Amino acid sequence: MDNILLAIATGIVLLSVLMAAIRLLVGPSGPDRAVALDSLTIMSLSLIASIAVMASRIIYLDVALVYALVSFVGVVALARYLERGLS
Amino acid sequence: MSIAEIIGGVISIAGAVFLFLAALGLLRMPDVYNRMQAGTKATTLGSMLFLIGIAIVKPEWWPKIVLLIVFIVFTNPISSHALARAAHFVGIPLADKTVKDDLASSSADATTTTVAPVSEAGSRTGAGSAATGAGNTEGADA
Numbered sequence: 001m002d003n004i005l006l007a008i009a010t011g012i013v014l015l016s017v018l019m020a021a022i023r024l025l026v027g028p029s030g031p032d033r034a035v036a037l038d039s040l041t042i043m044s045l046s047l048i049a050s051i052a053v054m055a056s057r058i059i060y061l062d063v064a065l066v067y068a069l070v071s072f073v074g075v076v077a078l079a080r081y082l083e084r085g086l087s
Numbered sequence: 088m089s090i091a092e093i094i095g096g097v098i099s100i101a102g103a104v105f106l107f108l109a110a111l112g113l114l115r116m117p118d119v120y121n122r123m124q125a126g127t128k129a130t131t132l133g134s135m136l137f138l139i140g141i142a143i144v145k146p147e148w149w150p151k152i153v154l155l156i157v158f159i160v161f162t163n164p165i166s167s168h169a170l171a172r173a174a175h176f177v178g179i180p181l182a183d184k185t186v187k188d189d190l191a192s193s194s195a196d197a198t199t200t201t202v203a204p205v206s207e208a209g210s211r212t213g214a215g216s217a218a219t220g221a222g223n224t225e226g227a228d229a
Contacts, residue, residue: 002088002180003088003092003095003096003144004088004096004146005092005093005095005096005097005099005100005125005188006092006095006096006099006140006141008096008100008101008103009096009099009100009103009137009140010103012100012106012107013103013106013107013137015110015112016106016107016111016176018110018214019107019110019111019112019114020110020113022111022114023110023114024123028148029119029128029139029174029177029179030115030120030177030205031170031173031174031177031179032122034170034173035113035119035122035123035127035167035170036113036122037089038127038167038170039109039110039113039126039127039130040133040162040165041092041105042130042133042134042159042163043106043109043110043130043134045134045150045155046102046103046106046133046134046138047138047160048139048151049137049152050099050137050140050141053141053144054143058148058151060151061148061155062151064155065151065154065155065158066155068155068158068159069158069161072165072166073164074160075166075169075170076166076169077171078164079166079169079170079172080169080173081178082170082174082177083105083172083173083177084172
């Protein structure tokens, strides 16, 4: 880890992940938790990109892309489930 | 540290600050819709800035980072729109300071509210007609 500025940015993102996880745990209703999950996936996507820089491996960006795809499909499926049930 | 690493690190810190503000809004906003407002737009901008900073630090990685940014910009508004619609049809109440609810009056005759319980649908219909009569929902408690 030779870039101290990128390490500071990663620390701030880790703190925000912690705060969004609090909302995911205490959220009073289902859509609250779904919104917190949506934000958490975007934040952890930035964390995966930061890990790619730390390890100097471009293949981890593919992991981030697949993670974004899966989280988008998951959040849309969760929204459909909240709106219409399991029918 | 080279000059590209410093510029990229500063831009990444700006993106991380936007992500932190999104998490702060997610904790402190009063209802689901305000949390969604804070938690999706700010994360879109924050992750865009973070990835642009990484693309400046590692200039040979820009095609995949541009692909990632384009994917985030296209999919994040769609998922937040679907979540907001789902939250409104489930019947999550709005905050006390809400001044306008256009979807309440238009969902009174919608056909997609079959799952919602009858009592909630009735109260939402009443609130919607009151909203159209008074102009906004703030007139009821102001």
